[in-house]
Ligand SMILES: Nc1ncnc2c1ncn2[C@@H]1O[C@H](COP(=O)(O)OP(=O)(O)O)[C@@H](O)[C@H]1O
Ligand code: SF4
């Protein structure tokens with residue numbers, strides 16, 4: 001196994017608001033290898049964005065608390081970073097692309113300056129060098145007439161073009177990790193494909209590791225080598241994409257795959273949405289959080305949380321069906 | 336652009352007409368001791384000011400003069416034109432009005448920014464409470480308090496009259512209270528709104544320092560809409576001066592206006608009303624242009640056409 005560039009161990013994040021505590025992330029662990037793309041999938045509200053923001057310590061300081069766990073970047077303890085160390089981490093080592101390109105650029109600042117800001121901070125370039133670099137970045141993300149467009153404002157760009165600009169900002173200082181939080185969700189289908197192509201191409205050039213958050217399994221199949229499936233703040237299954245797609249082990253992963261339209265599938269095979277909706281994370285009780293929706297639910301599921309079980313060197317799942325202690329039941333349910 | 340100037344003129348015309356006819360419906364005459372004048376004297380006086388003519392004729396004359404920038408003659412001050420009266424009185428009003436606007440905007444800005452940055456802290460609650468008080472209590476109450484405490488009781492500043500720069504301070508403070516409160520509340524709301532925007536997170540994710548994020552991304556975007564407050568604030572200050580100048584005996588336009596109302600000096604009342612309206616309309620116009628210059632998303636046609 002390679003050396004991971006970024007690793008998360010048993011991360012717990014909760015939000016505190018007037019006498020209410022939301023446990024948004026509950027014991028997430030994963031490691032990101034150099035040069036790989038790890039996808040994180042899951043329904044909305046499952047804690048994907050909160051996990052992503054934790055990695056750069058971008059959670060709102062007043063309400064969010066990382067209550068437990070460790071985050072290591074390049075063998076440094078990110079949770080113990082000072083504000084100054086965090087500033088050096090953000091944009092330079094780890095960058096982030098957000099979901100909505102219509103709102104993630106400053107509307108009153110020229111896009112060139114928005115790219116140059118990070119360069120000025122991290123690379124100590126002179127003004128003209130930074131400008132050259134900004135033009136170069138815009139060209140790299142496929143914006144024509146980059147030399148003139150650096151003086152444009154965001155509103156003069158289409159959504160797809162803006163997302164290219166956001167990617168240019170994120171990659172300007174050649175970060176080693178790029179976190180893309182649903183980077184194409186807000187875009188048209190054709191533009192989505194273009195942006196994903198761009199990201200893949202850039203990754204080939206730069207060797208950046210990518211954490212790609214999405215709820216679109218099609219995107220996962222196209223982009224990632226490994227995928228982590230999140231449900232109510234936990235990773236319920238993680239493994240190589242081909243393995244998860246062909247042999248999903250967690251009932252939730254199976255449900256996700258069945259609810260997704262597939263090009264290669266027999267058209268007569270109906271799409272089966274997962275019945276029910278995710279539980280309110282403020283009133284989670286003991287046991288498996290998927291139990292109320294799980295077709296394979298057993299009595300033990302209601303009372304005890306399933307532990308993570310390894311199904312191979314890279315494949316882990318948290319479900320009683322896979323637990324060695326429940327071997328008997330497994331045989332009776334998944335024959 | 337031309338269209339906009341057209342609208343301004345139409346607005347001004349409507350205001351002129353409305354003031355004219357409203358004045359005609361008011362009871363009373365501008366002549367002191369009217370009942371002691373005999374028929375003949377009264378006729379002479381009316382003829383002198385054209386008041387013997389039918390209202391329609393008076394109206395046309397009034398408009399014709401207006402187009403030439405002539406606001407007519409004062410009834411009260413013999414032989415003096417309204418233009419002269421306004422010109423003489425505008426200085427003190429402009430001074431305290433302008434000072435109040437500057438002081439109010441900057442103090443309000445400071446309070447609003449602190450309030451937003453220390454959201455939900457004791458600072459925030461204090462300044463929000465002060466802002467609500469400042470906006471709901473009329474400025475003459477503050478004027479009276481300032482005059483009594485700073486002026487009379489502690490003798491720190493002259494309580495009234497107009498004999499030097501220190502005389503401008505109390506009226507300025509009294510006028511600026513509402514401005515401070517309005518600006519502080521506005522800035523606070525704007526900043527809280529901007530801070531939660533995605534692009535602020537983008538800025539933070541670049542690794543900018545917190546100060547850099549606030550100054551370059553939050554403040555700039557929060558300040559632009561404040562420009563739109565200038566119009567309403569100017570009106571606030573203009574109406575404020577009417578009472579404040581009376582309280583502090585400032586020989587300004589506002590004091591003249593109240594005086595003219597007491598003595599039914601129609602032409603001066605109309606003149607000052609029109610003058611205030613003109614100022615306001617110009618203000619709105621300037622604000623529009625300024626906004627267009629500050630916010631790249633808005634292009635003022637003609638001023639910033641591409
Ligand atoms: N700023 C916040 N304050 C309070 N709760 C939050 C905040 N951000 C996220 N949450 C909660 O955390 C949970 C996970 O949210 P999120 O990570 O955004 O989900 P997603 O998987 O859709 O990205 C949700 O239940 C959400 O309500
Ligand atoms: S632990 Fe039980 S309830 Fe949870 S997913 Fe597995 S079988 Fe279903």
Ligand SMILES: [Mg+2]
Pocket residue numbers: 048049050181182
């Ligand atoms: Mg999200």
